[in-house]
Amino acid sequence: MEKPTIQHTLPSGIWGFFALSFIFSWIVWGAMLALPLPDDLMFPLLILGAFGPTVAAIYLVYRYGNAAAKKDFWSRVISVKRIGWLWYPAILLIFPAIYLLGYFIYTFFGGEQPPVASLFSGLDSASAILMFTFVMLVAGPVSEELGWRGYVLDPLQQKYGKDLGSFILGMFWILWHLPLFFIEGTSQHAKGFGFQFWSWSFQLITLSFIFTWVYNHTNRSILGAILLHLMANLAYPTNLEPTGELVFTAVRALIVLVIVLAWRQKESVKEELVMV
Template sequence: MSTANAARQKSGIVLFLFVTFATAWASWGVAILLGGPAMSPPTVIPYLLGAFGPMFGAIVIRLRRAVRRQPAPAHSVRLPLIGLLWTPVLLAVAAATVVGGALIAQQLGGPPVSLNSALTLVQMSGGPLTFVAVMLVVGPLSEEFGWRGTLHPRLRGRMGRLLTGLLLGVIWSIWHLPLFFITGTVQNAFGMFTLSGLTYLLSVIPMALLAGYGYDRAGVLGAVAIHFGGNATMSLVGVTELLPQALIVGVQAVVALLLLAVHRERKEVTTPEPAHRHPVPA
């Protein structure tokens, strides 16, 4: 990477993070001051607005790139047709890591995995369509165009896939911190200064690795599938205790590392310069 490209990538990363954190944390700060439950008026407005922080960051970066007429980062993944085939597979993988961890916890004396609790949650959400719509918009769609579609390829221009996933996971985890202070959120229910709260913050890292793998396979759509599969299944399974929570983190970490280990790097195709048989006159 040339010095100019490296400087451009770095400035893009800094600008994206500034916009993402500023818009999300400012919105969630208002939600905290209002003090009501996350999904109740008027708190719901700044709460949901904050979830779109990464989307705002992505929009700013793309507008700047368009104005400057700059090319997309080298590691950007456009949606390939095969990505449409990968999407249900990635969705299933994410869901399986959650169910697998919860079932292992059940065998070790943890809470049982019940289909009845999942059906009750869907009914309380207003039905399957409403549940899917909410779980898809709040998180996967509001975040992935930013985290994976914008930040991921820029970090990949500076480091490998594993380090990119780990660093993005730490950043993503820190970004969630204000949610611990908003009543009615999963984070608030766990509590920041508890083992469950710490486990939640750690759980974001293997999810970042999985979502990064999904992005490499199927672009933003693949990352959305991973994010949605993980979040929706966690809600349906009703993970509230430390044992299943920790085991799900472990299963996701193992699966993510295995997938990254077997997934080959995409090779960029370059056109070699033609060799001249005779000297070209000046």
């Protein structure tokens, strides 16, 4: 059963959060583009900039939240019980399932599934894989999810509903990443602004819907969002040509369609019960 989103109690507002997130991240990433910094500082700064949403969320929680709001926030970050054990398999398997299904369909168009080692950038030692996974956990899931899902998703849903709120968050998620497309060495810079940019952008929109669906079913767990983000990063198909991008776009769109239809059906049932 989907658990209702509780009333968001922090008075800072949606747009203040987005402003702080963008200011923090874009200043750090902008410095990487504008200043002649030594090479050994580039990666740490890249990671630091990614913490904009999380830094904004923590600041606003402590600036405007009462003791109960602060306790609730950190409980959602660390509590493993909030998720519910039946949802751990969904969190861990949904993106690998999309990965396998997408490549299965892609084979009918002449594509080939890359080796499993490609999910870990070709690393083959346990220590290297663990370090890679740790970096992937920090650089994205931890640095972003305390903000995107942990802070701003609740008020977006309350003001705009699940579907429009998820879409708005997805759009800001895309815009927030834009400086990375100009920083050499990032995966975004490698994509450029061709078809891969539009496929990647659509992916973030679809991910936003999937994240909302999981978030609402896991008692607003930030930990669940962190783990889901990690799996999305690990099971991300790379180096696809246009046909492959279209296949994965169609798979993601179908999943989102099912989610939205389920939301609409649930709302319809609620309205019928109210009328009765």
